[in-house]
Amino acid sequence: MACQVKEGEVEWTAVRAQGPGGQNVNKVSTAVHLRFDIQASSLPAAVKERLLALPGRRVTKEGVLLIKAQSARTQEQNRALALERLQAIVDEAAQVPEIRRPTKPTYGSKQRRLEGKAQRSQVKALRRRVDD
Numbered sequence: 001m002a003c004q005v006k007e008g009e010v011e012w013t014a015v016r017a018q019g020p021g022g023q024n025v026n027k028v029s030t031a032v033h034l035r036f037d038i039q040a041s042s043l044p045a046a047v048k049e050r051l052l053a054l055p056g057r058r059v060t061k062e063g064v065l066l067i068k069a070q071s072a073r074t075q076e077q078n079r080a081l082a083l084e085r086l087q088a089i090v091d092e093a094a095q096v097p098e099i100r101r102p103t104k105p106t107y108g109s110k111q112r113r114l115e116g117k118a119q120r121s122q123v124k125a126l127r128r129r130v131d132d
Helices: 022-026 045-052 075-094 107-127
Strands: 010-015 031-037 064-069
Touching: 010 075, 031 075, 045 075, 064 075
Parallel strands: none
Antiparallel strands: 010 031, 031 064
C-alpha cells in the first residue's frame, strides 16, 4: 500500500543552516523546516495512527511531524531531501506490523536442551577430585 505525500499538504520554512555553504551560510537561508500536519493530511486513518504513535520528538503534541534538512548547500536540494525523508517515514508507517504470536518450545527442543545440560553436568562431575 503506497501512500504518496501531496506537496500541497506540506508547509515549508526556510532558515539559516548550520552546515556547509562557505560564506553563504551566514547570509542565505538554505536550511528547510518541513511541517506536515498528520491529522489534516489525506493519508488513510491507519497510517495516521501509526505516524502519531512515532517515538521521539519528531511529532508534536498537536500532531505535526517536523523534519529539518540542512545538509545540502541549496534550498532546493534541502527541500528535496526533506520531502524524501518524509516519504520514507510515511512508507514505513504504511506497512502493517506483523502480529507476534507467542510460541512454546517443542518437545524435541526441550529434550535436546536437557541432554546438553546432562552432558555438561557429566563433564563437570568428572573434574571433581576422586575420593580414595
